[in-house]
Amino acid sequence: MVLSGYDANAPATPPGDVCQPFEFSPGDALSFFGSFSLQVWPAAALSLSQASGSPFTSVTLTGSGFDPTETVEIYGGHIGVPPLFASTTTDATGSFSVSAREPQHPYGSMDVYAVGVSSHKLGAATLSVTPALAMNPATGVPGGSTAAYSFGFGAGEAVDIYWNNSRQLLGTATANAEGSGDLTITIPANASPGINAVIGVGQTTSAIGVGGIKVQ
Amino acid sequence: MTPDTALGKLPRARSQAWPSLVPLMLLMVPLSAYSQTTLTGAMLFTTTSTGAWNNYSELNTVGGDPVWDLWLALNPDATSPVNGPSDAEAGISIPLQAGKSYKYYWFGSGSCCTSSDSFTALNLFFNGSTSTPGISVFGALNNASFAPDGNTTITLEAAPVAGSGASF
Numbered sequence: 001m002v003l004s005g006y007d008a009n010a011p012a013t014p015p016g017d018v019c020q021p022f023e024f025s026p027g028d029a030l031s032f033f034g035s036f037s038l039q040v041w042p043a044a045a046l047s048l049s050q051a052s053g054s055p056f057t058s059v060t061l062t063g064s065g066f067d068p069t070e071t072v073e074i075y076g077g078h079i080g081v082p083p084l085f086a087s088t089t090t091d092a093t094g095s096f097s098v099s100a101r102e103p104q105h106p107y108g109s110m111d112v113y114a115v116g117v118s119s120h121k122l123g124a125a126t127l128s129v130t131p132a133l134a135m136n137p138a139t140g141v142p143g144g145s146t147a148a149y150s151f152g153f154g155a156g157e158a159v160d161i162y163w164n165n166s167r168q169l170l171g172t173a174t175a176n177a178e179g180s181g182d183l184t185i186t187i188p189a190n191a192s193p194g195i196n197a198v199i200g201v202g203q204t205t206s207a208i209g210v211g212g213i214k215v216q
Numbered sequence: 217m218t219p220d221t222a223l224g225k226l227p228r229a230r231s232q233a234w235p236s237l238v239p240l241m242l243l244m245v246p247l248s249a250y251s252q253t254t255l256t257g258a259m260l261f262t263t264t265s266t267g268a269w270n271n272y273s274e275l276n277t278v279g280g281d282p283v284w285d286l287w288l289a290l291n292p293d294a295t296s297p298v299n300g301p302s303d304a305e306a307g308i309s310i311p312l313q314a315g316k317s318y319k320y321y322w323f324g325s326g327s328c329c330t331s332s333d334s335f336t337a338l339n340l341f342f343n344g345s346t347s348t349p350g351i352s353v354f355g356a357l358n359n360a361s362f363a364p365d366g367n368t369t370i371t372l373e374a375a376p377v378a379g380s381g382a383s384f
Contacts (some may be wrong), residue, residue, distance in 0.1 A: 001253060001312060001342075003351045003383040005319070006362040008260070008336040032324055032357075035292070036338060039317040040253070108266075109364035109381040120315075124384040126364065154266065205266055 002079065002113070002122070005037035039079075044094075046074075046114045046123030054132035054209070055104045055151040055180070061086060061112070064095040067119040072096055074114045076103045076127070085112060105129045106155040106179035107207045129179070133161075133200045133211030141216050142191045145184055150200045150209060153179045157204040163188050164197035173200070191215045255310040257341030257372040259349075260286050260324065265335055267354035267365040267379065274374050275324040279306035283374055287323040294323060337365050339372075339379065346372040352379030 010032035044065035053059060066072055069092065074085040086100035107129055114123040131152040140146050150159050153175040161170045161183055173183035185198070193215050200209040261274040275286035277299060285306045288298035298320060299308050312318065337354035352369050355362035366381030 001351075001384060003338075003340065003353055003362075004317070005360070006338055006353050006355060007358075007360045008338075008355065009358050032336075033322060034336075035319060035321045036340075037317065037319040038255070038312060038340075040312045040314050042314055106363070109366045111364055111383050113384075124382070126382045128366075128381075 002039045002041065002124070003036060004039045004079065005035065007036075008032060008034035041122035042120060044114065044116060044119075044121035044123040046112065046125045048112065048125050048127055050127075052128035052130050053102050054130050055102050055178075056132075057102045058099055059102050059127070060097060060099045061114065061125075062095075062097045063090070063114045063123050064093070065123065066090045066094040066096070066114075066116040066121050068092045068094050070094075070119055071117040072114050073117060074098075074100070074112065076105055076110050076112050078111070079113045079115060079122075090116075102127065102129070104151060104178040104180050106175075106177075107131055107153050107202065107205050131179075131200060131202065131207045131209030133198055133209045135198065135211055135213040138212070139214040139216055140187045142187055142189045144187050146187065146213060148173065148183050148185050148198060148200070148211065150175065150181045150183075151179065152209065153181070153200065153202045153207055154205040155179055157202050159183075159200045159202050159209075161185060162199045162201065163191065164199050165192070166190070170198070172203075175202075187213070187215060253312045253342050254344075255308060255312055255340060255342055256344050257308065257346060258286055258288070258322070259339040259341070259370055259372050259374070260322065261337055261339075261370055261374075263335045263337045263354050263365070263367070263369075265356075267335070267337055267363070267367040267369075269337070269368050269370050269376065274370065275322075276372055276374070277306050277308045278372060279304045281373070284325055288320045289323070290320065292321050294321065337369055337379070339365075339369050341372050347375075347377065349377065349380045351383055352381065353383050354379075 046063045049060035076085040088096045088098040090096045112125045129152045134149045159173045170185040173181035175181040198211045259276045262272040276283045290296040334357040339349035340351040342350040352365040353362045354365040365379035369379040371377045
């Protein structure tokens with residue numbers, strides 16, 4: 001069973017003069033409203049090679065109970081909403097195993113759905129999305145600049161980017177709806193040669209992502 | 217409670233290719249082979265932007281308790297109610313069949329949300345459970361997008377409990 005829709009609206013201005021028979025006890029009058037949708041699917045099975053990971057991490061997805069040699073489309077987040085996590089074909093026993101990169105998604109739980117295109121069977125699992133930072137270029141010199149890409153933070157949240165040693169704030173990135181963002185940073189003049197850590201701290205979720213850069 | 221849509225019509229990306237397969241699918245799937253699930257409770261409450269219960273407003277499908285009632289209907293003008301209209305009739309017991317989809321409209325009263333916490337969450341309870349939500353989601357007000365809620369939510373009796381962290 002899948003909750004395929006949910007919305008809440010306030011202040012309530014529903015169509016017409018509705019709900020008058022209802023007893024809004026101990027409240028007063030209708031003040032908010034919404035809807036939800038449920039779908040009940042014939043069941044298949046889906047499992048993941050790991051319980052958590054950052055976007056672009058390679059994950060192995062294993063499924064069974066589908067029809068033989070059918071196409072299975074795998075979504076991260078909501079059924080039918082692109083981008084696809086993966087697409088594969090089952091073997092003669094209705095099973096599959098496929099590796100794919102975790103799609104961009106905000107911090108927290110991500111539902112993963114495998115849908116048999118012809119059988120309409122559904123396998124489901126959850127993956128906890130964790131934050132990460134990636135630098136491009138991943139090498140630089142003191143005083144030089146690079147781009148810090150943040151992934152897996154909260155949707156729309158501010159992400160403070162720090163140089164780890166010595167700790168100093170480099171700037172603040174803003175995550176998009178998928179929890180991703182970017183910021184051009186300046187490598188501190190006193191940065192030590194070698195691998196240095198750069199840390200992103202989500203200001204709403206308090207999620208922490210770490211990346212590295214090689215200072216030459 | 218009437219299923220409003222055949223399952224095969226729902227996936228957005230495949231909606232053009234599936235409808236013709238629906239009659240065949242229904243013939244081939246022995247529905248009696250699936251154990252039936254019954255939706256027996258719903259709790260709607262306000263949360264922070266990360267889905268954490270903020271103890272500001274709660275609505276449930278339980279009669280005789282101090283929590284405000286959550287009214288369900290099959291249509292947006294509530295002319296086909298599922299529960300109510302009295303507090304004593306707030307409970308629900310909705311069998312859900314494999315291969316079907318269902319849509320419910322809900323209505324509530326109460327102090328909903330502050331400007332800084334304009335988020336709500338929905339916990340659904342199945343097969344008589346009142347303490348462990350089977351499905352937990354949350355989303356911003358006046359917005360159709362939602363996400364699984366694995367943060368602190370509440371039971372059907374409004375006690376703190378971890379959300380299911382999944383919408384299935």
